[in-house]
Amino acid sequence: MRKLLNHVYEAIGETPMVRLDRITKIYGVEGAIFAKLEYLNPGFSKKDRPALQMITEAEASGTLKPGQTVVELTSGNTGTGLSIVCRAKGYPFVACMSEGNSPERARMMRALGAEVFIIKQSHGESAGEVSGDDLAKVEEAAQQLTKERNAFRADQFCLEGSVNAHLLYTAEEMWEQSDGEIDAFVDILGSGGTFVGTARGLKKHNPNIRCYAIEPEAAAKYAGLPVKNHGAHKVQGCGYNMTLPKMDESLVEEFIQVSDGEVAECTRNLALHEGAFVGFSSGANVIAAIKLLQGRERGNNIALTLNDSGLKYLSTDLFQ
Numbered sequence: 001m002r003k004l005l006n007h008v009y010e011a012i013g014e015t016p017m018v019r020l021d022r023i024t025k026i027y028g029v030e031g032a033i034f035a036k037l038e039y040l041n042p043g044f045s046k047k048d049r050p051a052l053q054m055i056t057e058a059e060a061s062g063t064l065k066p067g068q069t070v071v072e073l074t075s076g077n078t079g080t081g082l083s084i085v086c087r088a089k090g091y092p093f094v095a096c097m098s099e100g101n102s103p104e105r106a107r108m109m110r111a112l113g114a115e116v117f118i119i120k121q122s123h124g125e126s127a128g129e130v131s132g133d134d135l136a137k138v139e140e141a142a143q144q145l146t147k148e149r150n151a152f153r154a155d156q157f158c159l160e161g162s163v164n165a166h167l168l169y170t171a172e173e174m175w176e177q178s179d180g181e182i183d184a185f186v187d188i189l190g191s192g193g194t195f196v197g198t199a200r201g202l203k204k205h206n207p208n209i210r211c212y213a214i215e216p217e218a219a220a221k222y223a224g225l226p227v228k229n230h231g232a233h234k235v236q237g238c239g240y241n242m243t244l245p246k247m248d249e250s251l252v253e254e255f256i257q258v259s260d261g262e263v264a265e266c267t268r269n270l271a272l273h274e275g276a277f278v279g280f281s282s283g284a285n286v287i288a289a290i291k292l293l294q295g296r297e298r299g300n301n302i303a304l305t306l307n308d309s310g311l312k313y314l315s316t317d318l319f320q
Helices: 021-026 048-061 077-089 103-111 132-148 161-177 193-205 260-274 280-294
Strands: 017-019 032-037 070-073 093-098 115-119 184-188 210-216 254-258 301-306
Touching: 017 161, 021 032, 021 260, 021 280, 032 161, 032 280, 048 077, 048 161, 070 077, 070 132, 077 093, 077 103, 093 103, 093 132, 103 115, 115 132, 161 193, 184 193, 184 280, 193 210, 193 301, 210 280, 254 280, 260 280, 280 301
Parallel strands: 032 301, 070 093, 093 115, 184 210, 184 301, 210 254
Antiparallel strands: 017 032
């Protein structure tokens, strides 16, 4: 057990890992799913880890100056983590977010002291659907604000801290908690930091661990499939149909596609049968693991993360 902490951000990481035996039974598959409960981080998502790591590394290198403003684009989770870390460390934080993301995220960041800019969508997609074009507009706004505020850009797509957070910590925790009994790892691609960092970390322990990257079927760029609906889908924070600067395809055993419908159903089943109240991307990870346990990973152990809290999706149709 941790000793008394001085700051909330010191509680980031060391999340529990649980077997999802009820889910595997519901879907009738052989094998086990080991899930890291990342939604138990202080900001209710796995993105607290890179938020802390990026700021820590920038402080150590001197690229982030005392009291300097920090800017980043976000679907809400990295922004929430940065809101917590920056507030505690004395850095004003400015978040840029697409209007397609759930409004709970913006409200949470503002409650934590962040300044939040909401950017209109490109193609008039439905609320809760964000495309790569939408992210490009948010990126443009983030670049402009970084210049105007003479700010440090906590760029989760480009900074090494986005990968290191999972290479140094998530992967090591997974390995220790599972006693090394991991055959495969799955993760849906957002910035790519979780997939690359965790895959590299696990493969350091066992090069034979197979790592699968997940994409929404509407925006399966890396799988080379046609884009649907302008690449818009409901798995917020993931599947932007863009080249990811930190992506390392040499780590990928196979690209797995998931649909909005099966992701939503699996996410609801996680709440109903496992008591895990999580969001869309967590359901995407689990349904991809289920597909693998039905086929080439039958009988094996698959590790993954449950990425964020279902509380961030109460305005969507996920739990209606």
